[in-house]
Amino acid sequence: MPQSYNPNEIEPRWQQRWAADDLYRAADFADDRPKWYALVMFPYTSGDLHVGHWFAYVGPDVHARYKRMRGYNVLFPFGFDAFGLPAENAAIKDGIHPADYTRDNVARMMAQLQTLGAAFDFSRKLETCDPDYYRWTQWIFLQLFKRGLAYKSRAPVNWCPKDQTVLANEQVIDGRCERCDTPVVKKELEQWFFKITDYADELLKFDGLDWPEKVVTMQTNWIGRSEGLEVDFKAITTSGDEAPMRIFTTRPDTLFGVTFMVLAPEHPLVARVTTDDRRADVDAYVAEARNASDIDRQSTEREKTGVFTGGHAVNPLNGERVPIWVADYVLMTYGTGAIMAVPAHDERDFAFARKFGLEVRPVISPEGEPVAEMTEPYIGEGTLVNSGRFDGLRAPQPAIEEINAHVKAQGWGEPTVAYRLRDWLISRQRYWGAPIPVVYCDEHGTVAVPDDQLPVLLPREVDFTPEGHSPLGSVPEFVATTCPTCGKPARRDTDTMDTFVDSSWYYLRYTSPGLAGAAFDPAAVDFWMPVDQYMGGVEHAILHLLYSRFFVKALRDGGMLAFDEPFTRLRNQGMIIHGGSKMSKSKGNVKAPDLMVHSHGADAVRLYMLFIAPWSDGGLWYDEGIDGTRRFLTGVHHLVTTSYPADDAAPLESAEERELVRLTHQTIRAVTEDIEHFKFNTYVASLMKLRNALQDAHRTELARSVEYRRAIDALLLLLAPAAPHLAEELWRVTGHDYSIHQHAWPTFDESLAAADEFELVVQVNGKVRDRVMLPVGTDEDHVRQTVLARPKVADLLDGRSPKKIIYIPGRVLSIVL
RNA sequence: GUCGGCGUGGUGAAACGGUAGACACGCCAGCUUUAGGAGCUGGUCCCGCAAGGGGUGGAGGUUCGAAUCCUCUCGCCGACACCA
Numbered sequence: 032m033p034q035s036y037n038p039n040e041i042e043p044r045w046q047q048r049w050a051a052d053d054l055y056r057a058a059d060f061a062d063d064r065p066k067w068y069a070l071v072m073f074p075y076t077s078g079d080l081h082v083g084h085w086f087a088y089v090g091p092d093v094h095a096r097y098k099r100m101r102g103y104n105v106l107f108p109f110g111f112d113a114f115g116l117p118a119e120n121a122a123i124k125d126g127i128h129p130a131d132y133t134r135d136n137v138a139r140m141m142a143q144l145q146t147l148g149a150a151f152d153f154s155r156k157l158e159t160c161d162p163d164y165y166r167w168t169q170w171i172f173l174q175l176f177k178r179g180l181a182y183k184s185r186a187p188v189n190w191c192p193k194d195q196t197v198l199a200n201e202q203v204i205d206g207r208c209e210r211c212d213t214p215v216v217k218k219e220l221e222q223w224f225f226k227i228t229d230y231a232d233e234l235l236k237f238d239g240l241d242w243p244e245k246v247v248t249m250q251t252n253w254i255g256r257s258e259g260l261e262v263d264f265k266a267i268t269t270s271g272d273e274a275p276m277r278i279f280t281t282r283p284d285t286l287f288g289v290t291f292m293v294l295a296p297e298h299p300l301v302a303r304v305t306t307d308d309r310r311a312d313v314d315a316y317v318a319e320a321r322n323a324s325d326i327d328r329q330s331t332e333r334e335k336t337g338v339f340t341g342g343h344a345v346n347p348l349n350g351e352r353v354p355i356w357v358a359d360y361v362l363m364t365y366g367t368g369a370i371m372a373v374p375a376h377d378e379r380d381f382a383f384a385r386k387f388g389l390e391v392r393p394v395i396s397p398e399g400e401p402v403a404e405m406t407e408p409y410i411g412e413g414t415l416v417n418s419g420r421f422d423g424l425r426a427p428q429p430a431i432e433e434i435n436a437h438v439k440a441q442g443w444g445e446p447t448v449a450y451r452l453r454d455w456l457i458s459r460q461r462y463w464g465a466p467i468p469v470v471y472c473d474e475h476g477t478v479a480v481p482d483d484q485l486p487v488l489l490p491r492e493v494d495f496t497p498e499g500h501s502p503l504g505s506v507p508e509f510v511a512t513t514c515p516t517c518g519k520p521a522r523r524d525t526d527t528m529d530t531f532v533d534s535s536w537y538y539l540r541y542t543s544p545g546l547a548g549a550a551f552d553p554a555a556v557d558f559w560m561p562v563d564q565y566m567g568g569v570e571h572a573i574l575h576l577l578y579s580r581f582f583v584k585a586l587r588d589g590g591m592l593a594f595d596e597p598f599t600r601l602r603n604q605g606m607i608i609h610g611g612s613k614m615s616k617s618k619g620n621v622k623a624p625d626l627m628v629h630s631h632g633a634d635a636v637r638l639y640m641l642f643i644a645p646w647s648d649g650g651l652w653y654d655e656g657i658d659g660t661r662r663f664l665t666g667v668h669h670l671v672t673t674s675y676p677a678d679d680a681a682p683l684e685s686a687e688e689r690e691l692v693r694l695t696h697q698t699i700r701a702v703t704e705d706i707e708h709f710k711f712n713t714y715v716a717s718l719m720k721l722r723n724a725l726q727d728a729h730r731t732e733l734a735r736s737v738e739y740r741r742a743i744d745a746l747l748l749l750l751a752p753a754a755p756h757l758a759e760e761l762w763r764v765t766g767h768d769y770s771i772h773q774h775a776w777p778t779f780d781e782s783l784a785a786a787d788e789f790e791l792v793v794q795v796n797g798k799v800r801d802r803v804m805l806p807v808g809t810d811e812d813h814v815r816q817t818v819l820a821r822p823k824v825a826d827l828l829d830g831r832s833p834k835k836i837i838y839i840p841g842r843v844l845s846i847v848l
Numbered sequence: 849g850u851c852g853g854c855g856u857g858g859u860g861a862a863a864c865g866g867u868a869g870a871c872a873c874g875c876c877a878g879c880u881u882u883a884g885g886a887g888c889u890g891g892u893c894c895c896g897c898a899a900g901g902g903g904u905g906g907a908g909g910u911u912c913g914a915a916u917c918c919u920c921u922c923g924c925c926g927a928c929a930c931c932a
Contacts, residue, residue, distance in 0.1 A: 036884070245852065245927085248851080249927060252851080281932065360930045362931070365931045370932045378930090449931075630885075643860065644861075651860070653859075656874095657873095659872050659873055662886095712860090712872095713871080715871080716861090716871035717870095720870080794912075796912080798913095802867075839913095843866045847913095
């Protein structure tokens with residue numbers, strides 16, 4: 032009696048063997064196979080992997096295994112994003128040190144991962160909190176610093192009152208902290224920034240990248256490039272001087288329609304133009320705006336607010352004096368923080384003008400219509416009116432071009448480009464991160480820590496309760512140092528870096544993990560990079576992916592890399608929903624994959640994750656479904672252990688056998704295409720179909736044929752990426768050489784996959800009326816004759832002759848009466 | 849508000865413009881009593897005894913033929929959201 036299927040015995044046995052043999056170790060260099068760098072986004076060390084993680088990894092694992100069987104030298108590494116707030120918050124809550132917390136979590140996650148049986152090359156495992164790693168994060172910071180791409184600046188920044196730290200723009204979602212959902216407020220602080228805006232234009236180029244359109248669109252919108260014109264209006268200050276008041280507009284064609292100006296509350300000119308009688312109101316308004324959260328300020332539902340400063344500015348184009356207002360719908364962080372208001376042709380300005388009774392002056396007239404009383408702003412095309420020498424020009428073009436040229440010639444301003452993208456704020460007032468490697472010297476100012484003094488180690492004994500300033504500041508031994516330039520006493524920077532800095536270059540480190548003398552080995556990077564296929568959640572469409580692209584470009588310009596983009600192909604998996612929401616620890620709806628592995632085996636869990644939904648869509652998790660893949664595997668095990676034909680099995684030459692050969696080759700073809708296109712659900716369905724056919728045959732004569740034997744071999748090879756343990760076990764049971772995972776992918780023969788008969792669908796007036804089995808290759812005349820001779824068809828024709836007959840070979844004959 | 853994506857059985861889902869519902873889950877009936885979380889056979893979109901008819905959120909359109917393409921509309925999801 033054959034052994035029954037026992038995954039709990041099979042799986043650990045093979046996992047140990049693979050690990051002992053280093054089966055999944057990528058071969059560096061000396062290898063004539065083409066390289067394939069497959070990468071999954073590394074996880075944060077939250078403590079447990081849930082089915083969402085597994086769903087994200089199993090598809091890529093199948094694809095990587097498939098690539099290896101196709102003859103590629105595959106690099107498929109794994110590591111951990113190990114710095115960050117949650118570890119610190121857990122430390123505060125439970126009194127455990129973040130380093131210990133993180134180490135324990137990594138251990139637990141690794142144990143869970145082992146049970147998955149993935150083909151990760153764990154010899155390259157890295158953790159970003161390891162000094163051997165963050166030493167090089169610091170080194171990269173210094174490379175940017177030395178090239179002027181890292182700078183310190185005082186600016187209004189996003190501050191999370193709960194986490195007590197600043198946040199990057201990208202980490203503010205709907206005005207709330209990405210991590211804890213607390214409404215973010217603005218604070219004026221001196222912080223470190225990376226000059227990502229220097230690369231705004233290049234980051235808009237996605238040439239040669241095979242990325243989801245959605246991600247490209249999101250990044251493009253995030254960067255938000257707008258071409259426009261900067262113009263100096265002349266603000267008349269209370270002291271009687273004239274001060275240039277620079278505005279940015281994308282609609283220079285409406286410059287003659289300006290009826291007032293608006294300054295952002297934080298704009299430095301506010302104080303200089305506000306008259307004494309208006310000062311109390313303006314001060315109160317500015318103070319209120321400063322204290323309001325972004326949520327309150329940015330609500331578009333809210334009615335416009337603002338106050339008149341009492342001051343005026345002069346429009347250089349027509350010499351008119353217009354009032355200057357302050358309103359929070361103008362943002363200090365975009366353009367110049369000041370706008371010209373053209374209520375006739377801008378919705379926001381129109382709403383504001385209506386509310387405060389300001390003039391609305393149309394300067395663009397829609398075709399052939401005189402401008403009547405405006406009830407809403409006119410945004411469309413037209414002809415300039417009330418615009419002096421520009422009257423009669425078509426707007427927007429060529430009016431914009433003409434006015435731009437005029438403004439430039441007069442020296443009032445120049446065409447320019449504005450971006451929504453802002454520089455990346457990377458300093459954090461928290462403990463668990465890579466210290467910023469600079470020193471402040473009274474004499475020499477901000478000094479880079481020399482390379483040979485890296486890493487700047489994170490001290491272990493620190494009171495990291497968040498109090499709004501950096502915990503490292505309260506560790507005198509850390510702060511006190513000497514100036515690398517003069518050797519006199521100096522102070523270390525006490526902030527740490529945003530964890531997105533850590534994750535912006537980890538894919539480079541994987542190419543030469545553990546390298547002591549450099550961040551990465553240029554030869555290894557040259558060999559492996561760029562990543563051929565990057566896989567992960569679409570939630571990183573902006574943050575991580577944009578930052579990583581920036582890093583590669585910045586390092587390239589520093590002469591350290593010879594390519595432009597880190598990730599050639601990007602694929603996003605969908606989300607697994609359970610109990611109505613995305614699975615997360617905080618929502619308490621987490622399914623632990625290791626428990627399911629215990630009860631059903633890793634292969635059944637893997638197969639189910641592939642089968643449950645298209646990988647790119649994600650889907651709902653429901654427990655019952657796993658029984659189906661479990662049954663399938665049990666069936667395959669039973670089938671192979673009870674009916675694998677002997678070596679000397681002979682061909683049968685029967686119709687059933689030809690049918691089996693055909694299905695085998697069709698399955699190889701379908702599976703190959705499905706895996707290439709990340710359609711893992713139909714991949715599994717094809718395997719089930721082949722198994723069902725073998726099952727039907729398994730008590731018949733056919734089960735003793737050589738073709739049955741070949742069909743099983745093919746089934747096992749096709750199954751290997753999805754259910755690596757069972758495939759390996761049955762490969763051994765059937766007497767093949769170890770390891771199935773090093774065996775070549777099966778090939779299909781198009782002529783054997785082709786059917787020799789096909790079912791022709793007969794449509795009459797668009798409706799399916801008949802079906803006829805015909806030999807493949809039947810010529811059209813013969814098809815027509817056969818169909819028209821069918822009694823059913825003849826009945827419908829009823830003596831009439833068809834108006835038209837359309838034949839789609841191999842599929843349909845459509846008769847129109 | 850703007851821009852994307854998606855609407856198919858009781859459920860997860862298949863379907864180069866060409867047989868809608870592959871492959872599963874669940875359910876129903878029968879058989880069997882256990883290949884380790886039972887198995888096997890059959891059934892399972894709707895109406896109809898049948899012949900047949902209807903059916904992919906809704907309404908139109910293009911086409912010999914539409915789940916698929918176009919227009920409008922409703923619903924859900926996602927991103928951005930006063931960006932001048």
